[in-house]
Amino acid sequence: MSAPTWQPLPTGEFTGIDWSAPGAINGQDPYLAWAEADHFAGYRRGPGKKPPKWLPIVIELSAQAEVPALVAASRTAWLQIPRVYLNVPGLRFCSARVRPRFFDKLRSDAHLRSLIQRFELGLPVAPHTHALIDPCTPTSQPTPAHGLLGGKVLGLIDGGLALANSAFLDRHGHTRIRHFWRQDAYENGNWPGNQPRHREPLDPARAGPTPHDMGYGHELSGAAIDAAMTAYTRQGQVDEDALYQHLQLWDLSKPVNHGTHVLSLACGPGSPLHPVHDDASRADLVAVQLDWSNVLDTSGGAMNVSVLDGLMYILARCAPGAQVVVNISWGTLAGPHDGSSILEAAMDQLIALYGGRLQVTVPAGNAYQSRTHANATLPPNQAVNLHWRVQPDDRTQSFLELWLPDGAQDVTISVTPPGHPQPLPAMPMGQAGLWTDAHGAPLCGLIFPASTALGTQGTCALLALAPTFSRHAADTTAPFGPWKVTLTNTGASTTLFDAYIERDDVAIGQNTGARQSYFEDADYDTSGNLGSFVDHPGNSTPIRRSGTFNSLSTGQNTVSVGGTRRAASPSGHFALYSPRKPDPDAGRPERPGVKKVPDTLQPSDDNPTLWGVLGAGSRSGSVIRLAGTSSSSPQLARQRLNVA
Template structure:
């Protein structure tokens, strides 16, 4: 520890993409702090940084104002700087207030100077500006309505009717016997399959390469670009069946050769998350557990998330890709179809009150479909991860949070501090590892960059961290969110600026006249199944938090004063008003156990810490429960592996959610 004070905060820069001077008073209000951080470090978290030009296009998700429509936004803009997939005007949802877009820097210039355009947009969030997400889309919405030759969306007569299961996930084995008719030997039930990638092996956050291994997907094999989405590749059921026939010899399908032909090389791995999840939701000839219910016969519409989503577990592109995926599914179904969608994905940070743009968009889609759409989502797996803290600060009270950032973390780390309305008197002080003195306090409406010490700076001298504390945030509609963003703690490249690992102390002090309730959420930063990204999950430390591993140590005790709380650790996609969140249980459980029937990693119902003060509207309890473990010794549940006839076991509420989706299909 050194008694030398750390170098002071530096002002936020003028944005390299937006052109916004973020250091001006009020400039951060109502904006996305992740976009501000990306501009502050020259998109270094997306493998750019000093010496590299910013992206030509960036993906965003947009919420429109109350009386605006997507068509109004199209009419007020130009495809030279704002490109919206056609699905958002072609689907019969004229009052939809949410859409995604690719934007150029000129969009932000027009937004600053065009009052009419500004009156249409309530807020927007950054997606994941890597790979093809930084390119223009094909045939976007335009004022003249002209179209070009691409794969057209299905005509009304080709859209699916009756009950349909939609899945948004990664790694779906479309030819697996469990998704085929006639006991696994007939046509595929996957009637539409959209993979959001344009390349295989492209760049993603934290990657040690610059995407030089990326392989463009061949539309003759992976399918054409869907006209209404403008990117990715679509296969119809007929195209999948044709490929199955091509690789079937003497009645046996060579699945590995088929997937190599379709450029789905990820399916060479024995386990794929999307295949396991979809088998639980709609599998038919499940090994060891054959199903003969209605869900085993329904048509499927599958969206395979861009692999940058799968690899970036912080969910940087989740808002854009999931909303696009939902729109693709709805566009392939008739208005009368009864559609259940399972999204077994998620992140940890966010407002947790349903006011994020994606959650609000899902709620409106469910509302606009008038009971014809249901969405199942997992409650999350981070109950024991120490990624959530909750406290109420009385006037004059301080709260130190010890944020343990791990060594050898190749990805950026994020801590969100959510404060209820009326928290103008709260100040935040940050003490980096190795220092006894904190950086100068930051008050609401203020922000700063810390450049660290010379040894931590790469050749571009990017900031080590940023604290962005706006009066309001695009991430939610209640209170505000202060974001503490950190550079990676390690890189193989000498040009990359790194942050010190160890304990970052974040102290909040309430100088106001009223008590303030707050939640701190560490964003997800782990490694997805079968990947190796160099991510390391940070966590909170506190001497009063029970890590003994005793039977009573797996749940919160209301009398324990530690601010680290399992309760409130919840999937940030799952706190909407109309989606259905699903927690995980054990099929066989000891009723006398302190944790009862619950999987140790899942939020519980009822909440054992329900009496603790909470910000308005925060959701901490799953809507319903489904098994995700067989018992205390045998975690996970059995589902289908990548190849037909194989069985794999995966744990997590990602396995609970599709079981609920199956019930929704069967019981409709």
């Protein structure tokens, strides 16, 4: 078998960037480079299919720039920003839809280039690849401030929100959800169990109009929800099945929906045996339902646009004096973990700009035992081998991020695919390449820039793999098995690294063909014995539970919440899947600013045997049990709202 070799990255068909040119990958989003290299195949496109008409991105502006300056320097023919981003003076972050002309202007227009510090790719699937309705123009004004919610307001960004559930009604039987925005746009969407073959637009007379300040999706007011509930009330009872059919919320036919469970923990009335009467159980609600395509993409790498848009929508429906608590029970595994991702930095700035009137709660993550994180010190002239087990029958792409601190320019990375005795050539910082099949289609890509848009400290090398299985014979598939990744320090100074495998599991009710990959090592304790569920500092394995953390939850101003067991012995207090506080491996060297410990804790299991906590099912009166720190953070949101 001949030794595998790297091929250069192509010129982007959409961006026009020659990704193989010297320095082209530096400061860029490596996921955008990979998406163009494989013709957006990871987003259900591929060779022979045209690239998207528009790309969704999230932008961080330069230190002295604000959103109106970017609007003034651009044209809606090639850059479109939702009007909601004009509402917050001083804001340096926004989402946008861009055409290829945007990238041409970045190369030729020094003023435009000076305004944009970095940007990341969003989720390039319909409807996010179409133009916005009524985007910002230089003459646009902030949204008029009338009819906005005051007092205490709870916001939720999630999927599967049963808006007619009795848990979300007031004592008069009216909905407390004053504003509901769904980010999808089609009848035949990617909701659980559905496999769309054609796309028909949602009916705005049923799903609600498109909110003018967001430019996509559909909005229902509280009055519209109440009117629909009245129309489908039979003998004093709301026919929830018929109601959701009318509102084109077919996903709510499922008895279990994540967002409904989470919202009930944040603001529901409790159970008949344990009723709760507090401010949260009476508060006004603003709910954002993520496009199911976002939920389908459990890597979470493309949630930046959708979550930031959702947060801006919630704030735009609240009066200046409102006390707002927003819960976001979703997340990812990869990322810088130091709060410097664009989404985390944007949330931090919004919280700061609102001066104590906005709080955001986020879960610490559920992957503590998943073997998706490695950390090791690299002395001079030493190497560390990682064995990345990529599973068979994985119909989704897999990603490994290798994070290095500043000053690690002498580290090289080599990759040995399964079944190959020799590695691909070792790659130094500043280089990138593709390993392709006989037809030139990429099996994997390694993108190793000197700096990255994914974070502001050090850099990230991205190793991206094609799926290991497809039902279509023409699709390219990567080999499954152990991929050997070797980091070698060729310099004279000791450095270190963190490796994070991106999330690739299956969300509730979905059938995506995703299979979570993981690290393996002979020294990692998988015995299940007492003491085997935490890291021991003296253990030589590079695989570390400590540091496995939701990468949406490492900001400075958001509040991360870990999971505990409500009833357990002191030694069994923590949910096994949750990061711990304090950190059992706290003395291990880390990159600057890395966050590994939750800010606070809330129950996510009832006891060691009975995992999960009870919350509302999709239908009124139904109760379900879900485990995970997604159930911890809404409980903290409730507490924060009560004392706001």
